[in-house]
Amino acid sequence: MAFSDPFELNYSKVRAYLTCPFLYKYVYLDRKYPPHTPFSSLGISVHRALARYHSGAREKRGIGDLLSAYDDSWHHQGFATPQQTLEFYRDGRRILENYWRAAGAGDGTMFTEKDFDFPFERWRVRGTIDRVDRLPDGKGCAIIDYKMGFEKRTREALAGDLQLSIYAIGLGRNFGLEVRELSWMMLIQGERISVPYDPSGEEKVLALLRETGEKLLALDLSRKGDCASCQIRKFCPDSEAGQDTPGH
Ligand code: SF4
Known part of the structure; x- marks a missing residue:
């Protein structure tokens, strides 16, 4: 990913800027990101497993194939203890079992x-x-x-x-x-x-991309998001919630 290329737009970058321009700066210009958490790692593992499973051969679409893809996709970072790792790993298996029961082989x-x-x-x-x-x-x-x-x-x-x-x-x-x-x-x-x-909203979406793209080019940092509920408030040097307020 061209992190700092202001001429490249993607949803995550636009969302970061719309949430808070300083969040955009933190991630895409300063290239920092808070460490993985058990929840973010679980999300990565499950997403990777589904991508691997659906891109495999059509005859390999059993529940065992999905769980095997999960094992191959497991993201180890972000867990405090082996016990926590095991609990989240089991949660992921249950999630994928639910998915498989609901979505089946995904023939379409x-x-x-x-x-x-x-x-x-x-x-x-x-x-x-x-x-x-x-x-x-x-x-x-x-x-x-x-x-x-x-x-x-x-x-x-x-x-x-x-x-x-x-x-x-x-x-x-x-x-x-x-x-x-x-x-x-x-x-x-x-x-x-x-x-x-409904494709009738496309012009509005493109207008938002244009407006946000112009602000990224100008590095418009004239507003801040809601620091109190921000995911990086503990790490952000521009936080108004204070950097030493874990748990808030
Ligand atoms: S802590 Fe505040 S200033 Fe920093 S990225 Fe979050 S919302 Fe923006």
Whole structure:
């Protein structure tokens, strides 16, 4: 990833800036990031396992194949003790078992970890999509983003989700695919939330990318996010919550 290239836009970078310009600076310019936590490591392991599983041979889509992909994908960092590692590892197995029961072999899967990259005015917009499925009627496709499910999510939020809207534009521009559905696969719950994709919002999404891209180029640090609830408040030199307030 071109961390410091202000002409490259991706969802994570835009989201960081929209959350707080100093978060963008911390991660993409200063190239710092807080250490892994058990939750972030579990998320990495599960995402990697699903990508490995769905990109494997079609005849290797049993639950044993998925759990084997999980073992091969396990991310060891971020755990305080071997006991904690074991507890989270078991949680991950349960999550994947739920997923497999709900999603099965995923026979409609067209792509996993699908990269896109399209020019947009002064910028390049890039991203990687967890999964793209062919719709059962053969007309168009669905974008699926895996969410661990630690937070409650609604269909209304999905319909206006910036990340998946950028992905839909990317699939259309790069591959000529017609996106007709957006989905969050809620892994802990083993549920899929889906909404029809409405392309009429694309201009608004591109306008937000343009506006944010201009602010990144100008390194506009004229506002701060909510330090009290910020994920990096313990590490951020610009935090207004103080750097020595763990647990707050
Ligand atoms: S702690 Fe505050 S200033 Fe620092 S990144 Fe978070 S919201 Fe921004």
